[in-house]
Amino acid sequence: MMKLVAIVGGIGSGKSVVSSVLRIIGYNVYDCDSRARSLMNSSAAIQHDLVAAFGPDVITGDGTVDAPRLSSLVFADKSLLLTLNSIVHPRVKDDLLQWASGCGSDVAFFETAILRESGFSAVCDAVWCVAAPDEVRVRRVMARNGVSEAAVRARILAQNNDYSDLHDCSFICNDGVAALLPQIHDLLHNLV
């Protein structure tokens, strides 16, 4: 039976690195962002609901979403953002399940930063949480972005990265000291 694994983690944790490693060793990793973009620009059902919720102006003449227009609406009003998510996320979840069933492999992965909000937690069989100590994450963000320590800490606190309550959550330590590949190998072994 095919298992669907979510890869999650806070900012600066390195979940993209884990996704890249999985792709390189031959596993299928669902790209939520590009699929969400594709569905919003091609799905008649999504566009119908978008027009109903935000008006006809959010669809351009060539049948694609008017991203600047929609952005200006939803990022100015949190309730509208929730409306947008309620339209898009269920369709992306259906697409994820359809994709996973067509993969033809024992394990398939997807990377997301909104596991709970999107409702994907209900359909995944396991969660891999990529984690690093806050000190390490703060150092990474400060060094790369040149922002203050206080600002970084505030952003880390603002993100809800506690996935321990989720069913079958495993942690990958990406602190720059522990090797990633053995951890990934062990988790894959446990999965199958």
Next chain:
Amino acid sequence: MNGFFLFFRIIQVSLLGGHNFLRKIKLNKHYYKSLGLYLIFIVIAFVFWLLLALNNTLQRDIMVPLKLTSVPDSVTIITDPPAFVRVTVRDKGASLLKFFFGESSAININFNEFADANGNIHVSSAEFRSLVRNLFDASATIISVSPDSLNVRYTNLPGKLVPVRLDLDAEPDMQYVINGPVTLSDDSVLVFSDRKTLDDIDEVYTFHVDVTQLKDTLVRPVNIAPIPGTKISPRSITITIPVEPLIRKEQNIPIIVKNKPAGVRVVILPSVVQASFLVPLSMYSKNKPVIAEVDYNDILYSMSNKLEVRIAESPAIYKNISLGIDSVEYVIDNN
């Protein structure tokens, strides 16, 4: 007979005796005398043969030079006349001898005599044959003249300066690039013709040039494609195609967030990306702006808290640009 015998003896001994054959034959005064008489008679025979041959009637093709004379400085000949006229003539050998040896006579076309006011120099067939006929003795028979008449166009107008358009397909070899514009030794040329023709000409083209797998700067002469009824000066130009090897270069570039509304702060991680590209050797030490960007509107589609990084701007001369990462994480700060 003695001379012939002596000659035969010399050949025989030279073949048998090698380099020192002269030592082996015993030449005496008799042989020297015979050899001298033999050679004298050969020369006399040749002279008689030559006299007989020159007295015979021959038919030959002779290339006679053609010259336009008395052409005023203000006149430009548009269509060049042929340099030579082929004349088939029959005459005694002695009469034709001057055309084979020494400076031969030329057919001189006097401009003032044959030019009309309409820009034509016309020599009819009869006139042309007459001019040719004058070059030969009265005993000569002109069999044919080619060309048998002459039509040359000329103009008194000054040349019209028109730009040269290069018809070029140039491809560098792999790992090489054409770095810079192709330069022409003359970017414009003078075209001479009648006024109506000149009015219709605004540019001239070169012949098509197709060069591939260039590994070094190419300098090559290229002919201007002729236009009927005109004279183009110069008739060829030199083109220079600058070619340089490409060198891989890496550069850290900042990532900008486009379409960001005022009052919104977007922090991206990382905010700098390493770009890798190929640059011409001469530009390796010069940093030209390469801009990477993420689109704020892409947040609309983002379920992974990441934004796709794209190249927003790069110099056309940079090839095969790639980024070290394809996406960045982001945090929106509405305060």
